[in-house]
Amino acid sequence: MIEVSNLSHSFGEKNVLQGINLKIRDGEILGLIGVNGAGKSTFLRLMSGILTPKSGQVMIDGLNVQLGEARRNLFFLSDDPFFGTGTTADELYELYETFYPNINRGTFDRLMDIAGLQRDSALSKFSKGMRRQAFTALAFAVAPKYLLLDESFDGLDPVARERFKKQVRETAEKGSTIIISSHALSELEGFCDNYLILSETQLISPEKVADRMRNLYKFQIVFETVPDASLFDILEPQMVHIVARVATVLVSGDKDVIVPKIEKLHPLLYDCLPVEAGEGLLNTVTELAEGGEFA
Amino acid sequence: MTEARRYFRYHFQKSVPKLILELMMVLVVLLLIPKSYVGEEIIVIELMLAGIMIAIIMPSLEFSEFHNRRNLDTWFSLPIDRMKLGLVHYLNGALQIGTVLTFMAVGILFRLEANAIKNYGMYALLCFTVLAMCLLLYGLLCLAFTCANTSADGSTFVLAYLILPLAINLAVLSAATHFKWMDEPIDSFAIGMPVCLFTMRTGFANAIVGDGNALSEVFHDSWFVSRLVLNILICAAATVMMLFNFRNCHAEKVEDISDSWFGYRTLLPIYALCAAFFTYTYAGSVLLGIVLIICYMGYRRSSKLHKSDWAVIAVYFLVSLLVCGMAGRLPDMIP
Numbered sequence: 001m002i003e004v005s006n007l008s009h010s011f012g013e014k015n016v017l018q019g020i021n022l023k024i025r026d027g028e029i030l031g032l033i034g035v036n037g038a039g040k041s042t043f044l045r046l047m048s049g050i051l052t053p054k055s056g057q058v059m060i061d062g063l064n065v066q067l068g069e070a071r072r073n074l075f076f077l078s079d080d081p082f083f084g085t086g087t088t089a090d091e092l093y094e095l096y097e098t099f100y101p102n103i104n105r106g107t108f109d110r111l112m113d114i115a116g117l118q119r120d121s122a123l124s125k126f127s128k129g130m131r132r133q134a135f136t137a138l139a140f141a142v143a144p145k146y147l148l149l150d151e152s153f154d155g156l157d158p159v160a161r162e163r164f165k166k167q168v169r170e171t172a173e174k175g176s177t178i179i180i181s182s183h184a185l186s187e188l189e190g191f192c193d194n195y196l197i198l199s200e201t202q203l204i205s206p207e208k209v210a211d212r213m214r215n216l217y218k219f220q221i222v223f224e225t226v227p228d229a230s231l232f233d234i235l236e237p238q239m240v241h242i243v244a245r246v247a248t249v250l251v252s253g254d255k256d257v258i259v260p261k262i263e264k265l266h267p268l269l270y271d272c273l274p275v276e277a278g279e280g281l282l283n284t285v286t287e288l289a290e291g292g293e294f295a
Numbered sequence: 296m297t298e299a300r301r302y303f304r305y306h307f308q309k310s311v312p313k314l315i316l317e318l319m320m321v322l323v324v325l326l327l328i329p330k331s332y333v334g335e336e337i338i339v340i341e342l343m344l345a346g347i348m349i350a351i352i353m354p355s356l357e358f359s360e361f362h363n364r365r366n367l368d369t370w371f372s373l374p375i376d377r378m379k380l381g382l383v384h385y386l387n388g389a390l391q392i393g394t395v396l397t398f399m400a401v402g403i404l405f406r407l408e409a410n411a412i413k414n415y416g417m418y419a420l421l422c423f424t425v426l427a428m429c430l431l432l433y434g435l436l437c438l439a440f441t442c443a444n445t446s447a448d449g450s451t452f453v454l455a456y457l458i459l460p461l462a463i464n465l466a467v468l469s470a471a472t473h474f475k476w477m478d479e480p481i482d483s484f485a486i487g488m489p490v491c492l493f494t495m496r497t498g499f500a501n502a503i504v505g506d507g508n509a510l511s512e513v514f515h516d517s518w519f520v521s522r523l524v525l526n527i528l529i530c531a532a533a534t535v536m537m538l539f540n541f542r543n544c545h546a547e548k549v550e551d552i553s554d555s556w557f558g559y560r561t562l563l564p565i566y567a568l569c570a571a572f573f574t575y576t577y578a579g580s581v582l583l584g585i586v587l588i589i590c591y592m593g594y595r596r597s598s599k600l601h602k603s604d605w606a607v608i609a610v611y612f613l614v615s616l617l618v619c620g621m622a623g624r625l626p627d628m629i630p
Contacts, residue, residue, distance in 0.1 A: 011547060048372040050546050068298065068376035078368035084360070098301040099373045 001026060002047065002146060002177065007056035009039075009046055016042045018201040020056070024179070026145070029172045031192035032181035038198040040181040041079060044148050047179070048076035060146060073145035075100075077152060081135045089119045089134045093141075100142045111137035111167070115160065128155035133164075140167050147171060149180040153187045165191055217255055219262060221247045221270040234261055248273075299379040306387050317353050317395050321346045325402040331411065343403070348457075350395035351429050354388030355436035355453050358541070362446040367546045381541035385437060385534075389430055396426050431527060434534025441541050442555035444548055452553075455562045463565075466572035473575060474621070552595060559594040560604070563587055564611045571615035580615035587611055 002024040009017045016039040024030060034040045045051045047058050049065040063070035089112060097103050112119055115133040123131055132155050139147060149168075153161055168191075172178050179196075182188050188195070197204040216238070221227075223245050232240050232249055235258065239250035245268075251258050255272070262270055324346040329335040358381075360366050370380065400422040404412065412418050439456045443449035553559060567587040571580050591604050600608075 045368070045546070048368075050368055050371040052543075052545065068374050068379065071372060071374040074372070074374070076368065076372035078365065080365050082363070082366045082369040084366075095305065098305045099298055099375065101301075 001061065003059040004047070005056055005059070007046060007058065008054050009042055009051060010054055015201050017046070017198075017203075020203045022196070022203060022205065024177060026177050027172060027175050028177055028194055029168060029192045030177070030179045031188035031195045032179055032198065033188065033195055034181075034183065034198035036183050038183075039201065040183070040198055041150050043198060043203075044076065044150050044179065044181060045078075048074060048148055050076070074148065075139050075142050075144040075146070076148045077135055077139050077150065079151040079154060081131070085124055086122050087124075088122055089117060089137075092123070092134070092138060093119075096138055096142060100144075102142075103138075104141045104143065107143070108137050108141035111140060114163065129157060129160060132156060133160055136164060136167070140171060143171060143174065143176065145176055147176055147178045149178065151182060152180055153182055161187075215254070216250065216252045217258060218273045219249050219251065219258075219270055220273055221249065221262060221265070221267045223247070223265075223267055227265075231265060234264070298373075298375045299383055302375060302380070303383045303386065306383055307390065310387055310391065313353065314391050314394060317349060317391065318398055320349050321395055321399050321402070324349070325399065325406050328403065328406050330406065330408050339407075343399070346399045347396070347425065347429060350392050350399065351433050351436065352453065352457075354391045354433060355440055356446070356450070357384045357388040358437060358441050359446045359449065360384075361441075361541075361544065362444065362449060362549060364546065364549050367549055371546055377542040377544070378538055381441075381538050385434075385538065388433060388437070392429050392433055393426060396422070396429060400425075428527075431530030431534070434537060435530045438533040438537035438540065439557065441537055441544070442557040443553040444551050445553065448553040448558065452558055452562070455566070459562070459565070462569040466569040469572045470618075559591075560607060563590050563594070564607050567611050568614055571611075571618060575619055577616065577619050580612070580619055583615065584608065584612050 002022075004020055004022040004024075007017060007020040008015070020043070032040050032043065042051065046053050047065065049058075049067075049071055052066065058065040060070045060074060065071060065074070093103070093105070093108055109119070112134065115130070115137065117126070117130055117134055117137075123134060126134065132152070136152065139149070147168075152164065156164060168178055168180065172193075180188065180192065195209045197209060226245055227242060227247055229240050229242060232247065235249060235251050236253075237249040237251050239248075241248040324342050328339055328342050361370060371377065373380075375383075400418075404418075436453045436456060439452035440449035443452050548554070564587060567583050567590075570583050574580060574583070587608060588600075591600055591608065592598050595601070595604070
């Protein structure tokens with residue numbers, strides 16, 4: 001389990017994170033969301049022991065992450081990972097093998113082959129996406145208990161992205177906890193088990209995000225004539241989409257309160273549709289962040 | 296310690312090409328050494344010193360991998376304590392120094408004429424002493440390098456610390472002559488090399504000519520011994536400090552302006568003060584002070600200096616003007 005207590009960090013006089021408290025259960029895929037500069041990378045670097053917090057601590061399975069021993073089951077893949085000039089993927093594998101003796105050569109070779117990457121070529125000759133794939137191959141070969149991925153979709157083509165998501169799911173199914181950050185919500189929608197939101201030095205807990213997402217309803221409403229968007233103001237919708245006489249609205253709250261309000265609009269018919277995983281996440285994020293509902 | 300041991304093995308293997316390069320450079324130096332020592336003493340000793348400098352300076356850059364933020368993301372997230380990581384790099388550099396110096400010591404035996412070295416026992420003892428002193432100096436240079444936030448600054452600090460004893464000694468020599476602290480100018484012993492390097496010079500020379508008494512005489516000089524002890528203490532403390540400094544490294548500061556008190560903040564005023572010891576005029580001191588301020592602005596990459604910078608500059612002005620006052624010269628600036 002990862003336990004973050006009273007974590008604060010600043011760069012000079014600028015506070016980046018303040019008093020973050022969090023417990024992350026094992027075996028989850030957790031999406032870390034925030035706008036550029038929200039502190040996602042800083043948060044992941046603090047969780048990986050790269051940065052030393054100004055106050056507070058990060059404990060991994062009961063050990064302070066600042067200790068090398070605590071990082072035995074952790075792998076951090078930064079947004080722009082290291083490679084020395086002339087370093088080949090094979091050499092990189094050797095480096096990681098010295099620290100992670102249980103690294104799986106077969107997995108590494110297989111993923112490199114799938115990505116069509118030469119193991120004996122200098123990484124500097126690879127494109128950004130290819131380099132990232134080489135490093136993700138390493139990460140999955142290590143198969144750590146805790147895998148922290150910073151902006152890992154950057155530079156990946158759609159095929160590589162899907163392959164990457166599949167690998168992440170497979171790794172999580174084996175019991176790994178995966179925290180993956182992105183500023184692009186669309187990448188994480190429907191992919192993560194839960195979400196963490198960073199905004200203005202504060203963190204919104206996954207429980208709070210999940211609660212809000214659970215109370216999210218999608219209604220499809222049919223009218224006699226084409227409705228005006230303002231008609232739905234009484235529902236305080238998170239999203240309204242009108243196509244001809246059919247409106248789709250995303251509303252959060254108590255269903256027993258929402259339904260009578262819809263009936264007052266005199267629709268021809270209406271139906272409550274299942275909310276797809278991740279649907280409306282952007283609205284939830286915005287609403288929670290603006291409401292200051294932090295952990 | 297298992298990870299540290301495995302990483303040491305990996306890192307040493309990766310350092311082999313660098314080590315070969317160092318050995319090649321030392322080989323060139325060895326080939327330049329005249330076969331006969333007699334009549335060529337100065338050239339032989341200076342070339343030996345050049346070899347020693349090669350052996351020390353290149354390993355001092357052992358920590359350059361940690362002057363890149365992207366690299367740090369990898370290094371500091373790996374399952375190894377920072378102290379052990381720093382120790383692995385320090386020991387790898389030390390091993391390189393040992394290898395290069397051993398190669399040089401053996402190479403000299405082959406290079407010089409068969410009867411050039413008179414006292415092999417003393418030669419072996421001195422080679423060991425040189426190694427010990429090089430390792431101490433290496434610790435100091437590693438501290439200088441790790442105090443910097445970029446490799447360029449680190450290399451500058453390494454060179455600045457290597458030359459610093461020369462600058463200080465020259466300043467002291469100038470002051471001693473000016474204030475007539477001694478009738479004779481300080482002998483060659485104060486030529487300014489770090490004391491340990493001077494010991495190597497004397498030691499090699501004595502070993503080669505087989506004059507053991509000359510060496511023991513040097514060690515009977517209390518001034519020399521006290522300076523030697525001071526140098527050893529400074530270097531040993533620097534090595535320990537370097538390891539703690541590395542452990543407490545703030546990854547976010549890497550690639551920023553090097554803000555350490557062991558860097559520009561101290562080196563700039565010390566060098567300015569050393570230079571001031573050659574002027575003994577108010578005009579010269581003020582001019583050097585202006586140069587110091589410009590250097591500070593260059594280092595800060597801004598015309599806005601910190602309060603602590605101004606405090607250091609103020610100390611420089613105070614000391615340098617005091618020196619001018621003590622020199623008893625009339626101010627050149629005031630008509």
